[in-house]
Structures are given as C-alpha cells and as structure tokens.
Amino acid sequence: MTRIIDGNEIADRITADLEPCLETLADAGVTPGLATVLMSDDGASETYVSMKRQACADLGIESIHHELEPDAAADALFDRIDELNADPSVHGILVQLPVPDHVERRAVLERIDPLKDVDGFHPENVGRLVTGNPRFKPCTPHGIQKLLEAEDVETAGKDVVVVGRSNIVGKPLANLLIQKADDGNATVTICHSRTEDLAEKTRRADIVVAAAGVPELVDGSMIGEGATVIDVGVNRVDADTEKGYELVGDVEFDSASRVADAITPVPGGVGPLTITMLLYNTITAASLQTDVDVSLP
Known part of the structure; x- marks a missing residue:
C-alpha cells in the first residue's frame, strides 16, 4: 500500500531537535x-x-x-x-x-x-x-534529503530523476544527491522542458522529484512500480471551490499514488x-x- 509521506510530522520532529541548539x-x-x-x-x-x-x-x-x-x-x-x-x-x-x-x-x-x-x-x-563543502544547503533540497532520510528511502546506488533545472531546487538537489555522502551517492538525471521522452526517463527511476512548476505534469503512467515520488510543485489552478481555485502539485496525485511505493502530498509534503x-x-x-x-x- 502506498505510503503518504507526512511532511508536517517530519518537520515537527526536526524542529523539536533544533531546540537544544537554541x-x-x-x-x-x-x-x-x-x-x-x-x-x-x-x-x-x-x-x-x-x-x-x-x-x-x-x-x-x-x-x-x-x-x-x-x-x-x-x-x-x-x-x-x-x-x-x-x-x-x-x-x-x-x-x-x-x-x-x-x-x-x-x-x-x-x-x-x-x-x-x-x-x-x-x-x-x-x-x-x-x-x-556546503555552508548552507538550500532549504527545499535539504528538506527533501531530510524527508528521504526520515522515510528510510536509500539514495546510494539509486537512479533519481529530477524534473526541473532551477537554481532553487533542481540543480542544488542534483548536486547534493551525487555527493559522496550518506544521503547522496545517487545517479541523477536532470530533465527539463527540452528533454525528449520524459516518461521514458521517469519510469526508470527509483526516486522521481517533480520540480518543474507545471501542474500535474507527471502522472501514474510515468512512474515505475514501487518508486518514491517527491512532489515539489505548488500550483494554483481554477476549481469549483469556495475560493475558486485549488492547490495541486507537479504530480497527478491520484494516478501516481496507485503506482508509487511512497509519495508526498500537496500541500503537506515538501513545503513544511x-x-x-x-x-x-x-x-x-x-x-x-x-x-x-x-x-x-
């Protein structure tokens, strides 16, 4: 059964661990x-x-x-x-x-x-x-590393596909995951708007990180059985709600959650x-x- 990763709970634990530092x-x-x-x-x-x-x-x-x-x-x-x-x-x-x-x-x-x-x-x-030799790891990539660690998702030797090449998420996350470190040692592919056959790349990945800023770009047909899916996107789309919109990620959650071993929701996943x-x-x-x-x- 697919695990829905609770980013709020993980964030609360890390925050509590920061209190002795203060x-x-x-x-x-x-x-x-x-x-x-x-x-x-x-x-x-x-x-x-x-x-x-x-x-x-x-x-x-x-x-x-x-x-x-x-x-x-x-x-x-x-x-x-x-x-x-x-x-x-x-x-x-x-x-x-x-x-x-x-x-x-x-x-x-x-x-x-x-x-x-x-x-x-x-x-x-x-x-x-x-x-x-980082002084500060950018917050979202570092948060993703902490999230994977908390969920016992191994990165060493694994194939990771990062969809998105921004300086805020895609590039620094790829650099962190390839480092010779306990939370690194992955083989990383960065995909972007010019990537040909994106689905072929993502289906081969053990870990898919969607950070392109495109609503529901990645769906279940693009995910390999048993993969871990990390959705960084927060997109406001029109919806028949009181506010007139809803927040969705870069992953189409319903279909992806039927295939993935673990997946982050939006909201409540990477954001906290x-x-x-x-x-x-x-x-x-x-x-x-x-x-x-x-x-x-």
Missing part, C-alpha cells in the same frame, strides 16, 4: 535573528513571508521584517541589505523572491553577506555546495520541510558568526 546559543547570550525583506505586493509572497515569520516566533528565533514599495528604486533594496549585513543581531537575511522587474535578481543575491545567506543562493555558497530548513540554516548562521558550537540534527 538553548546552547541562549546560554552564550545569543538569540538567532532572521531578517525578511519583502519588495512586492504579491499575495503569495506575503503569505510565504508570514509563514516563515510565524515559524521563527514558534521556535524562538527573532524575526525582523522589512517591507519596501514595489516601485521603490533598486538602490533602496540594496541599501537595506547593506544595513542588515552590518547588523550583528541579524544572522540570516532572506529577500523574498521574486523581486520587481527593475531590480536585478542576481545582484540582490550577490549583495547578501555569504555568511548570512540562509537561502544558500549566493555564488560563494553555491560553489561550496558543488564542491562538497522548506520552512524548517530555513530555521536550521538561521541557527547555523548564528553559530558560525558567534563561534558558538551547536549540535545540529
């Missing part, structure tokens, strides 16, 4: 601080920031929030990042993406101090990850792990900046 830091007079910066009036972005701030408050991480008007000059955002870089009470900085079109995304990521880059998107941190690993990275950043050693789970 106690160690508190004993040294350190309270980790995460600054969130929002330069958008997009409702989804506002919701994501609110969820992250609430998670900080629940665990005991100081949340510092900054909002800028979407039509403000790019320099206003850069100046705010510079202020946060210089503030010793701020250990992590998260600029909620996307930023307005007149602000260069790459410049924003490069402006954040690499030691405070808790998203793991700064080129220095990307380079460290690729070479097998993404937020938990942001807390994890903020604690890591506080530890690195204050030279207070903590035992991370």
Whole structure:
C-alpha cells in the first residue's frame, strides 16, 4: 500500500531537535535573528513571508521584517541589505523572491553577506555546495534529503530523476544527491522542458522529484512500480471551490499514488520541510558568526 509521506510530522520532529541548539546559543547570550525583506505586493509572497515569520516566533528565533514599495528604486533594496549585513543581531537575511522587474535578481543575491545567506543562493555558497563543502544547503533540497532520510528511502546506488533545472531546487538537489555522502551517492538525471521522452526517463527511476512548476505534469503512467515520488510543485489552478481555485502539485496525485511505493502530498509534503530548513540554516548562521558550537540534527 502506498505510503503518504507526512511532511508536517517530519518537520515537527526536526524542529523539536533544533531546540537544544537554541538553548546552547541562549546560554552564550545569543538569540538567532532572521531578517525578511519583502519588495512586492504579491499575495503569495506575503503569505510565504508570514509563514516563515510565524515559524521563527514558534521556535524562538527573532524575526525582523522589512517591507519596501514595489516601485521603490533598486538602490533602496540594496541599501537595506547593506544595513542588515552590518547588523550583528541579524544572522540570516532572506529577500523574498521574486523581486520587481527593475531590480536585478542576481545582484540582490550577490549583495547578501555569504555568511548570512540562509537561502544558500549566493555564488560563494553555491560553489561550496558543488564542491562538497556546503555552508548552507538550500532549504527545499535539504528538506527533501531530510524527508528521504526520515522515510528510510536509500539514495546510494539509486537512479533519481529530477524534473526541473532551477537554481532553487533542481540543480542544488542534483548536486547534493551525487555527493559522496550518506544521503547522496545517487545517479541523477536532470530533465527539463527540452528533454525528449520524459516518461521514458521517469519510469526508470527509483526516486522521481517533480520540480518543474507545471501542474500535474507527471502522472501514474510515468512512474515505475514501487518508486518514491517527491512532489515539489505548488500550483494554483481554477476549481469549483469556495475560493475558486485549488492547490495541486507537479504530480497527478491520484494516478501516481496507485503506482508509487511512497509519495508526498500537496500541500503537506515538501513545503513544511522548506520552512524548517530555513530555521536550521538561521541557527547555523548564528553559530558560525558567534563561534558558538551547536549540535545540529
């Protein structure tokens, strides 16, 4: 019978395991601080920031929030990042993406101090990850690793297909899974919009990670019997509901769940792990900046 992976339960366990780290830091007079910066009036972005701030408050991480008007000059955002870089009470900085079109995304990521880059998107941190010496693992890929570990899904020697080549999920996850490490050692294929015969690739995989941002792209006919399916997508589609829409993943859940050995739902699968690993990275950043050693789970 297919296992429905409970991301909330796994996230709660990891969050509980982070509490001793906070106690160690508190004993040294350190309270980790995460600054969130929002330069958008997009409702989804506002919701994501609110969820992250609430998670900080629940665990005991100081949340510092900054909002800028979407039509403000790019320099206003850069100046705010510079202020946060210089503030010793701020250990992590998260600029909620996307930023307005007149602000260069790459410049924003490069402006954040690499030691405070808790998203793991700064080129220095990307380079460290690729070479097998990560400072911060990007939150969603790291969350997927933790999820697989919690479900006793072996990656060593397994064939993994990642559908999607974004810098946020697809590329860093592939790099993590090929590393010579207990949660790596996989053979990884990255598929994307130019991949020919996607179904032929996914059907051969022991683990399929769907992260293309296309609603229900992968269905049960594309999944091999007994595979593990990790659905990263969160897509809003029109539906006959009170809200007028519903959330679906990149996987067509009903058909895929009849074939897979284990599968993540949407919502309630990967999403909670993404937020938990942001807390994890903020604690890591506080530890690195204050030279207070903590035992991370």
